[in-house]
Amino acid sequence: MAATAPSTTAAAADAAPPRQTYRKHSKLNRPNPLWGVAAWAVGLLFATPALWMVLTSLHREVDAATNPPSLLAPLTLDGYRSFFGSSNAWPALINSATASVVSTLLVLALSIPAAYALSIRPVKRWSDVLFFLLSTRFLPIVAAVLPLYLFAVTTGALDQIGLLIALYTAMNLPIAVWMMRSFLAEVPVEMLEAAQLDGAGLIRTLRSVVAPVAMPGIAATALICFIFSWQELLLARSLTGVVAGTAPVFLTSFVTSQGLFLAQVCAAATVVSLPVLIAGFAAQDKLVQGLSLGAVK
Amino acid sequence: MTARRRAPLALAALSTVALASTACGGAGGGGGGGGGGSTDGTADSISVIMVNNPQMEDLQQLTAEHFTEETGIEVQFTVQPENDVRALIAQDFSQQAAQYDVATISNYEVPFFSENSWLAPLSDYAEQDADFAQDDILEPISAGLTGSDGEIYAEPFYGESSFLMYRTDLFEQAGLTMPEQPTWQEVADLAAQIDDPNGTRGICLRGLPGWGQVFAPLTTVVNTFGGTWFDADWNAQVNSPEFVEATQFYVDLVQQHGEAGAAQAGFTECLNAMTQGGTAMWYDATSAAGSLEAEGSPVAGSIGYAPAPVVETESAGWIYSWAWGIQAASEKQDAAWEFISWASSQEYEELVGAEIGWSSVPAGKRASTYENEEYLEVAGAFAEATEAAISSANPNDPGVQPRPAPGIQFVAIPEFADLATTISQDISSNIAGQGTVQESLDRGQEAAQAVADNYK
Numbered sequence: 001m002a003a004t005a006p007s008t009t010a011a012a013a014d015a016a017p018p019r020q021t022y023r024k025h026s027k028l029n030r031p032n033p034l035w036g037v038a039a040w041a042v043g044l045l046f047a048t049p050a051l052w053m054v055l056t057s058l059h060r061e062v063d064a065a066t067n068p069p070s071l072l073a074p075l076t077l078d079g080y081r082s083f084f085g086s087s088n089a090w091p092a093l094i095n096s097a098t099a100s101v102v103s104t105l106l107v108l109a110l111s112i113p114a115a116y117a118l119s120i121r122p123v124k125r126w127s128d129v130l131f132f133l134l135s136t137r138f139l140p141i142v143a144a145v146l147p148l149y150l151f152a153v154t155t156g157a158l159d160q161i162g163l164l165i166a167l168y169t170a171m172n173l174p175i176a177v178w179m180m181r182s183f184l185a186e187v188p189v190e191m192l193e194a195a196q197l198d199g200a201g202l203i204r205t206l207r208s209v210v211a212p213v214a215m216p217g218i219a220a221t222a223l224i225c226f227i228f229s230w231q232e233l234l235l236a237r238s239l240t241g242v243v244a245g246t247a248p249v250f251l252t253s254f255v256t257s258q259g260l261f262l263a264q265v266c267a268a269a270t271v272v273s274l275p276v277l278i279a280g281f282a283a284q285d286k287l288v289q290g291l292s293l294g295a296v297k
Numbered sequence: 298m299t300a301r302r303r304a305p306l307a308l309a310a311l312s313t314v315a316l317a318s319t320a321c322g323g324a325g326g327g328g329g330g331g332g333g334g335s336t337d338g339t340a341d342s343i344s345v346i347m348v349n350n351p352q353m354e355d356l357q358q359l360t361a362e363h364f365t366e367e368t369g370i371e372v373q374f375t376v377q378p379e380n381d382v383r384a385l386i387a388q389d390f391s392q393q394a395a396q397y398d399v400a401t402i403s404n405y406e407v408p409f410f411s412e413n414s415w416l417a418p419l420s421d422y423a424e425q426d427a428d429f430a431q432d433d434i435l436e437p438i439s440a441g442l443t444g445s446d447g448e449i450y451a452e453p454f455y456g457e458s459s460f461l462m463y464r465t466d467l468f469e470q471a472g473l474t475m476p477e478q479p480t481w482q483e484v485a486d487l488a489a490q491i492d493d494p495n496g497t498r499g500i501c502l503r504g505l506p507g508w509g510q511v512f513a514p515l516t517t518v519v520n521t522f523g524g525t526w527f528d529a530d531w532n533a534q535v536n537s538p539e540f541v542e543a544t545q546f547y548v549d550l551v552q553q554h555g556e557a558g559a560a561q562a563g564f565t566e567c568l569n570a571m572t573q574g575g576t577a578m579w580y581d582a583t584s585a586a587g588s589l590e591a592e593g594s595p596v597a598g599s600i601g602y603a604p605a606p607v608v609e610t611e612s613a614g615w616i617y618s619w620a621w622g623i624q625a626a627s628e629k630q631d632a633a634w635e636f637i638s639w640a641s642s643q644e645y646e647e648l649v650g651a652e653i654g655w656s657s658v659p660a661g662k663r664a665s666t667y668e669n670e671e672y673l674e675v676a677g678a679f680a681e682a683t684e685a686a687i688s689s690a691n692p693n694d695p696g697v698q699p700r701p702a703p704g705i706q707f708v709a710i711p712e713f714a715d716l717a718t719t720i721s722q723d724i725s726s727n728i729a730g731q732g733t734v735q736e737s738l739d740r741g742q743e744a745a746q747a748v749a750d751n752y753k
Binding site: 088149150153158159237238241242245252253254255256257258259 | 344346349350351373374375376377378379381385388389392394396397565
């Protein structure tokens with residue numbers, strides 16, 4: 001279910017045409033309208049599962065379970081009522097928000113200085129460092145789950161939101177460093193030299209020269225880290241229990257082998273997708289800039 | 298330069314350690330056991346993990362008002378679908394991490410969970426708690442929840458056996474009668490006579506892969522044909538003539554007179570087929586009867602119930618019960634007993650009857666349920682057949698030969714779930730018309746012997 005979140009944001013990004021400022025750099029004088037149609041078609045294709053989920057969430061359980069599906073079935077808010085009626089819904093959402101926001105802030109605090117040291121003032125053998133960071137992602141997370149679980153049991157960190165924050169930070173850090181590095185590499189060296197010549201110190205340079213250029217990149221990185229943490233299921237499922245369960249773990253609890261549950265799960269999935277969608281829309285300008293900056297390279 | 302390069306990594310490592318240690322602090326303050334329900338530090342809160350079935354949803358609804366209010370014990374529920382809940386419980390209990398004080402386990406888990414000392418013994422609690430009336434629990438149910446040391450390790454929430462359901466109206470139309478205790482051959486003949494390939498089929502049998510799907514009814518057929526998974530000395534018997542004959546019979550019957558798409562049909566699909574008039578007979582769980590006789594069901598009132606068909610044994614029905622076990626490492630066993638003795642009590646059944654409806658009562662565990670007038674009014678059609686089916690089952694001696702481990706439709710060892718699920722995929726293909734039963738079971742024999750060798 002959580003997998004629908006990125007497709008929604010992708011759809012949002014697709015649906016919103018690139019800004020004029022970006023188009024100006026394009027060598028094409030008049031874009032072929034067919035491309036616009038194609039873009040909308042692809043956008044719609046990505047959005048359809050999410051829209052279907054929203055529609056199903058508004059149906060009654062019996063209508064949600066019929067085959068062929070009934071498009072015009074009467075609408076109801078029962079699914080949402082049962083989601084918010086559950087005493088575990090708010091704690092799960094709050095846990096998810098805590099884990100995602102705190103880990104994203106930590107990742108930014110750690111990855112920006114690291115990226116600075118790997119691009120603007122590259123340290124010796126910076127490419128080795130980059131490769132090492134990438135290599136930490138080689139191990140499939142599923143292979144680390146058992147050792148992590150045993151570690152958590154012996155240290156008493158099981159079912160603690162702090163453990164998830166630490167793991168999400170570690171999980172997203174390599175990606176964030178890579179992303180931030182490519183964004184900071186966009187900052188022209190001439191601008192830095194000019195700032196230095198004008199007598200700006202490090203802090204001043206960072207604030208007035210680097211930050212404005214890197215802002216879209218920071219936003220894009222933050223959003224990606226937030227999305228990854230928000231929708232993470234495997235670690236949360238294995239390492240939390242009664243207290244620290246996150247929203248994706250709570251989502252799965254609606255599934256039952258006896259009785260109908262599709263509408264409830266869809267309602268829950270819609271609610272859980274909303275924060276990511278909202279964050280995506282809020283950061284849309286920066287995001288399109290930021291993501292295409294990275295893509296151009 | 299080197300120092301600067303490493304700084305971010307060092308920072309990451311540091312923050313990880315720092316966070317992990319604050320996490321430790323939190324758990325320590327909670328009073329051991331690795332957090333979980335212990336976070337508020339009082340014994341007045343227990344955590345319960347349970348499978349997401351309708352009866353458990355009712356329980357969740359009733360707990361605050363009728364249990365917490367009376368006892369002051371708060372209950373935190375974690376609910377997950379069946380496969381996930383089994384995995385989570387096995388994980389937590391095997392490590393004795395005590396995130397959960399109470400868990401829904403079944404007569405499949407109790408034998409090896411208790412053998413591994415993962416469960417708290419409950420005999421003393423049950424003895425001292427006269428109101429609980431342990432004697433009232435149906436014998437085959439409590440036998441399945443008792444360890445090899447004779448201690449009770451779980452108390453049942455609801456129980457079921459298996460029986461044969463058939464459409465009395467269709468049988469009457471066709472001039473057929475169901476014998477009082479049918480044999481499988483008789484059932485096959487009846488299926489052939491009543492089968493209408495373009496309409497109502499003869500019988501519905503599960504064909505969906507899974508140890509709890511096709512192999513639940515199939516293993517009861519194997520038992521009564523004289524077969525077994527393992528003999529008493531842990532020799533696998535999966536390609537023995539009896540096992541092959543029983544499986545071949547099952548596959549033939551469902552291919553010739555069974556439901557369409559049988560290889561993908563499980564409990565739910567057969568329930569739909571029976572409810573919508575797609576099949577004249579159905580051999581499955583006694584708990585299905587409640588749905589068939591429910592208000593609004595088109596077949597309510599026209600279903601007959603016969604004992605599980607037999608061949609060589611006197612009875613063949615399975616036993617399954619969802620039950621409450623307490624984790625051995627739990628520090629709140631007294632409070633946990635308060636909860637499970639309430640949830641498994643006759644009083645709770647009456648509460649469900651009054652608040653939610655008698656058809657939702659978690660039945661199939663207590664003799665008193667079947668003497669309750671109000672329950673019989675709703676469940677009269679199948680109550681007697683259900684109780685008879687449960688009472689006639691013997692989980693410790695379900696076949697013609699002694700067994701190395703308890704269980705009727707399963708063998709209560711942890712490896713069985715994987716083993717039977719793997720073989721069931723081949724059987725399911727056989728039902729779909731691919732390969733032969735002999736080939737499937739020859740492969741199964743090898744896998745089964747590999748498992749059995751661990752126990753020799």
